[in-house]
Amino acid sequence: MPSHYIVLLFAVLCETIGTAALQASAQFTKFWPSVLVIIAYAISFYFLALALRSIPLGIAYALWSALGIVFIAGIGYLVYGQKLDAPALLGLSMILGGIVIIHLFSNTSTH
Numbered sequence: 658m659p660s661h662y663i664v665l666l667f668a669v670l671c672e673t674i675g676t677a678a679l680q681a682s683a684q685f686t687k688f689w690p691s692v693l694v695i696i697a698y699a700i701s702f703y704f705l706a707l708a709l710r711s712i713p714l715g716i717a718y719a720l721w722s723a724l725g726i727v728f729i730a731g732i733g734y735l736v737y738g739q740k741l742d743a744p745a746l747l748g749l750s751m752i753l754g755g756i757v758i759i760h761l762f763s764n765t766s767t768h
Contacts, residue, residue: 661712665721666724668705672705673725675701681693682694713765716759719756720756726752727749730745730749
């Protein structure tokens, strides 16, 4: 995997941590989860900016947001007990399918 995709994946992981902490912060009423939100999002945007050196903006943002959606849906299920029904799973599968199509077939994507 090229290093710019590893940087983007790290940005996604930090964004996912920030979003999970956002739920735990109870609308910024809990101090430490709120601090984690700010730090995780700052790190995430920093690494997204680094990834943009090599990956076109539209592709980077599509991958960043799509993977973030899938990861946070998994965390919601595992950590917060939020159920995923068949339409939700189908939608998440379609998002992942879109990532695969972009990566395998788009000339815009960096390989």
